[in-house]
Amino acid sequence: xxxxxxxxxxxxxxxxxxxxxxxxxESVVLALVDMQGRLMGKRVQSDYFVERAEDTIDVCSSLLTxxxxxxxxxxxxxxxxxxxxxxxxxxxxxxxxxxMPWHEATALVLTDPHWEDGTPVDESPRQILRHQVERAxxxxxxxMMSSELEFFVCRETYDQxxxxxxxxxxxxxxxxxxxHLLAPGFDEAFIRQLRVAMRGAGIPVxxxxxxxxxxxxxxxxxxGDPLTVADNHVIYKHGAKEIADQNGRSITFMAKPDHTWxxxxxxVHSSLWQDGRNVFEGESEVFRHYLAxxxxxxxxxxxxxxxxxxxxxxxxxxxxxxxxxxxxxxDNRTTGFxxxxxxxxxxxxxxxxxxxxxxxxxxxxxxAAGLHGIENELELPPPYEGNAxxxxxxxRFPRTLxxxxxxxxxxxxxxxxxxxxxxxHYLNYARAEQRLFxxxxxxxxxxxxxxxx
Amino acid sequence: xxxxxxxxxxxxxxxxxxVVVAFTDMQGRLVGKRVHGGYFVEHDVAAHGIEGCAYLLALxxxxxxxxxxxxxxxxxxxxxxxxxxxxxxxxxxxxxxGTALVLCDLEHHDGTPAAPSPRQVLKNQVxxxxxxxxxxxFGSELEFYVFGESYAEAxxxxxxxxTPSAPYILDYHVLAATYxxxxxxxxxxxxxxxxxxVxxxxxxxxxxxxxxxxxxADxxxxxxxHVVYKNGAKEIAHQNGRSITFMAKPDETWxxxxxxIHSSLWRExxxxxxVEPETFERYLAxxxxxxxxxxxxxxxxxxxxxxxxxxxxxxxxxxxxxDNRTCGFxxxxxxxxxxxxxxxxxxxxxxxxxxxxxxAAGLHGIENELELPPPLEGNAxxxxxxxFxxxxxxxxxxxxxxxxxxxxxxxxxxxxxLHYARTEQRLFxxxxxxxxxxxxxxxx
Numbered sequence: 084x085x086x087x088x089x090x091x092x093x094x095x096x097x098x099x100x101x102x103x104x105x106x107x108x109e110s111v112v113l114a115l116v117d118m119q120g121r122l123m124g125k126r127v128q129s130d131y132f133v134e135r136a137e138d139t140i141d142v143c144s145s146l147l148t149x150x151x152x153x154x155x156x157x158x159x160x161x162x163x164x165x166x167x168x169x170x171x172x173x174x175x176x177x178x179x180x181x182x183m184p185w186h187e188a189t190a191l192v193l194t195d196p197h198w199e200d201g202t203p204v205d206e207s208p209r210q211i212l213r214h215q216v217e218r219a220x221x222x223x224x225x226x227m228m229s230s231e232l233e234f235f236v237c238r239e240t241y242d243q244x245x246x247x248x249x250x251x252x253x254x255x256x257x258x259x260x261x262x263h264l265l266a267p268g269f270d271e272a273f274i275r276q277l278r279v280a281m282r283g284a285g286i287p288v289x290x291x292x293x294x295x296x297x298x299x300x301x302x303x304x305x306x307g308d309p310l311t312v313a314d315n316h317v318i319y320k321h322g323a324k325e326i327a328d329q330n331g332r333s334i335t336f337m338a339k340p341d342h343t344w345x346x347x348x349x350x351v352h353s354s355l356w357q358d359g360r361n362v363f364e365g366e367s368e369v370f371r372h373y374l375a376x377x378x379x380x381x382x383x384x385x386x387x388x389x390x391x392x393x394x395x396x397x398x399x400x401x402x403x404x405x406x407x408x409x410x411x412x413x414d415n416r417t418t419g420f421x422x423x424x425x426x427x428x429x430x431x432x433x434x435x436x437x438x439x440x441x442x443x444x445x446x447x448x449x450x451a452a453g454l455h456g457i458e459n460e461l462e463l464p465p466p467y468e469g470n471a472x473x474x475x476x477x478x479r480f481p482r483t484l485x486x487x488x489x490x491x492x493x494x495x496x497x498x499x500x501x502x503x504x505x506x507x508h509y510l511n512y513a514r515a516e517q518r519l520f521x522x523x524x525x526x527x528x529x530x531x532x533x534x535x536x
Numbered sequence: 537x538x539x540x541x542x543x544x545x546x547x548x549x550x551x552x553x554x555v556v557v558a559f560t561d562m563q564g565r566l567v568g569k570r571v572h573g574g575y576f577v578e579h580d581v582a583a584h585g586i587e588g589c590a591y592l593l594a595l596x597x598x599x600x601x602x603x604x605x606x607x608x609x610x611x612x613x614x615x616x617x618x619x620x621x622x623x624x625x626x627x628x629x630x631x632x633x634g635t636a637l638v639l640c641d642l643e644h645h646d647g648t649p650a651a652p653s654p655r656q657v658l659k660n661q662v663x664x665x666x667x668x669x670x671x672x673x674f675g676s677e678l679e680f681y682v683f684g685e686s687y688a689e690a691x692x693x694x695x696x697x698x699t700p701s702a703p704y705i706l707d708y709h710v711l712a713a714t715y716x717x718x719x720x721x722x723x724x725x726x727x728x729x730x731x732x733x734v735x736x737x738x739x740x741x742x743x744x745x746x747x748x749x750x751x752x753a754d755x756x757x758x759x760x761x762h763v764v765y766k767n768g769a770k771e772i773a774h775q776n777g778r779s780i781t782f783m784a785k786p787d788e789t790w791x792x793x794x795x796x797i798h799s800s801l802w803r804e805x806x807x808x809x810x811v812e813p814e815t816f817e818r819y820l821a822x823x824x825x826x827x828x829x830x831x832x833x834x835x836x837x838x839x840x841x842x843x844x845x846x847x848x849x850x851x852x853x854x855x856x857x858x859d860n861r862t863c864g865f866x867x868x869x870x871x872x873x874x875x876x877x878x879x880x881x882x883x884x885x886x887x888x889x890x891x892x893x894x895x896a897a898g899l900h901g902i903e904n905e906l907e908l909p910p911p912l913e914g915n916a917x918x919x920x921x922x923x924f925x926x927x928x929x930x931x932x933x934x935x936x937x938x939x940x941x942x943x944x945x946x947x948x949x950x951x952x953x954l955h956y957a958r959t960e961q962r963l964f965x966x967x968x969x970x971x972x973x974x975x976x977x978x979x980x
Contacts, residue, residue: 121979151975241978248696249973337976342968391980393972439980483965485929521927524788525969528839529695531597532783534687535565536884
């Protein structure tokens with residue numbers, strides 16, 4: 084097909100070569116997934132890429148040590164000023180090659196950072212997830228996962244929000260339209276672009292719907308193997324912002340853009356398969372141990388499913404739709420884990436993660452917890468019946484990033500699952516997030532103290 | 537200052553028609569009522585006092601009644617307490633026409649003092665010092681920022697992009713401070729007229745920052761002066777269409793505003809520190825040993841802790857030194873003016889609680905004959921001296937695990953203020969801030 088419009092699905096290297104020859108594709112985005120789940124990398128001229136597609140390209144290793152402001156943070160062993168912030172080579176993962184239909188003549192490929200000796204960088208989020216998938220495979224299981232990202236559409240452009248100091252943000256809708264078909268119509272011109280574009284980028288779209296706050300939407304995609312779904316997740320999130328920008332709108336995947344609004348979640352579904360069959364079917368032993376592991380260890384792994392100071396503000400209060408207790412139940416939206424689906428579709432849904440997660444890390448954490456449950460034959464506590472928000476003595480998910488850091492410091496399961504290097508890396512990340520937040524003066528303080536303090 | 541007889545005469549001749557009957561809340565704000573001068577005199581309000589809702593010692597900054605205080609709550613029906621004027625605090629407020637002010641102590645219906653009242657907390661420590669034969673003398677040095685905007689304008693701009701009164705640092709500058717002199721002079725003269733002995737004013741270490749100093753006094757009088765001044769300075773700024781803030785750290789890229797606190801113990805009208813080196817050393821040793829546990833009393837807000845940054849003129853450690861501005865404690869003055877200066881408190885401190893904490897710590901040092909560690913020489917920011925808590929949540933933990941505060945203030949007071957600090961931390965943890973949106977809205 085010479086016209087990339089309407090083209091669907093992943094691109095093979097051969098297709099890419101032919102499209103480069105006929106001028107349909109001009110640039111290839113080479114990206115790695117950073118700690119925050121952002122795409123970082125370079126735009127490579129397509130001729131240059133095609134000539135050396137299976138070769139590597141060097142980028143600065145500081146990319147796995149940056150904070151959200153792209154400031155380098157001290158305390159990491161993978162890269163530091165003492166090492167001179169050297170390069171590491173990125174290996175393209177050609178299975179991820181695809182068009183980016185919302186950019187003219189552009190394709191994208193995800194990459195994995197390696198060391199000069201060819202070994203992968205263990206602290207890379209994709210590598211962390213790959214290790215857990217391999218661990219599941221060693222036990223004879225193919226994990227299947229999906230993520231459901233919510234977001235807000237706002238009337239301002241990103242520039243306008245910035246110029247206003249992020250103080251004035253207007254949701255696109257005027258009222259809550261959860262499940263409405265009329266009101267989402269007002270945003271449909273934009274949301275349709277997202278659905279169509281993602282399909283064109285090889286991401287299998289299921290549906291979009293309006294969510295539980297003005298301007299809030301959700302687009303869902305088909306489940307699949309964890310690495311593919313996590314890759315799709317980061318490409319979708321990245322692309323949705325670019326398409327919003329093209330439309331003079333802004334969208335945000337912040338977990339809690341405003342404490343008076345509902346938060347944006349990233350519910351994560353998972354199941355384990357063997358020979359094309361879901362082994363959870365009938366609430367099997369494997370299912371029970373897996374869920375028991377997730378319930379038992381999500382608090383220790385909190386920084387991987389709730390990585391920012393802001394993540395924890397989703398859990399404030401009752402009746403927020405955000406799971407804030409470490410409980411489970413059948414089809415109950417007040418618990419931290421909800422068991423959904425029947426027969427071959429039976430799966431666990433973690434309602435704790437927010438839209439600010441790095442999916443590679445969140446999937447790896449949930450998988451590691453579940454596999455630990457299987458390996459140690461953990462017993463599943465009884466399900467909770469009723470409104471878990473009113474459960475006074477339920478084990479709570481950490482209430483703040485500080486508590487999450489303390490939980491990870493005190494635990495040993497995460498170190499066993501991910502290795503010390505990975506845990507020390509992400510502990511340094513979480514501690515730095517907390518330290519930076521503790522050091523800035525916020526609008527909340529000025530509002531409270533400027534005149535009256 | 538005004539005597540009651542002078543007030544009566546002034547009400548009779550019409551020069552005073554309003555008496556502000558006020559007390560100090562947990563945040564250091566003045567709250568109370570404006571009583572008509574005639575009523576005040578005829579009904580002897582000076583003796584009987586006024587009633588006020590006890591929730592005034594259980595509120596947050598937004599005036600939200602906070603659950604969880606034993607002192608006042610929905611279950612007890614948020615009843616009244618009595619605010620009984622202390623006639624020694626009666627004074628004119630020259631910047632408000634025909635107005636005088638008197639400060640009160642708070643008591644329950646049965647006449648017993650309300651223990652969590654900040655003025656009461658300080659009075660108890662002053663009594664403790666007196667039982668040891670000392671009269672504690674204090675001085676507090678409040679810094680503040682002056683802005684071109686009025687409070688209403690600052691609020692409608694959501695406190696963003698405000699205009700400092702001078703565009704450059706005016707530390708000790710006479711010229712730049714002159715630009716703000718119409719306002720600062722009104723404040724100096726207003727305070728002098730309110731019976732607060734003014735020393736001087738000067739420009740400070742950031743654009744728009746100033747400091748006005750007052751003559752030191754006994755602990756209670758100094759804390760009274762501090763709250764009357766702080767309230768009055770804001771009122772005078774408002775009258776001038778300007779705003780000033782005493783926030784400890786209005787912006788992380790600016791210098792913070794401090795409230796350095798000087799103290800010494802006197803015996804028979806003379807500074808005991810001048811002639812009793814052991815008293816001085818044990819007092820300072822006690823302040824150093826206990827201030828981390830008492831942190832929430834000198835640094836009461838989430839914002840307070842943002843001042844404590846290396847090279848900021850605000851200390852990060854509990855080290856002490858001779859005339860060393862990098863330490864938490866600086867020893868200044870020779871002979872009869874010898875005193876400790878604590879550089880830790882910020883402009884947001886409640887002076888009654890901060891003075892009480894420093895006094896309790898110092899007296900603990902004397903009672904237990906604590907030994908003073910050697911002074912720090914050089915740059916304390918780079919030293920390995922013990923750190924003051926770096927965040928309110930650390931300060932809470934220190935108070936929870938300590939025992940000095942409970943033995944000095946009593947369980948009721950410590951529980952009350954622990955609940956206050958925990959509430960401040962919880963409310964902050966629950967609020968979404970501009971920082972998070974700046975960081976996460978587009979990129980997160």
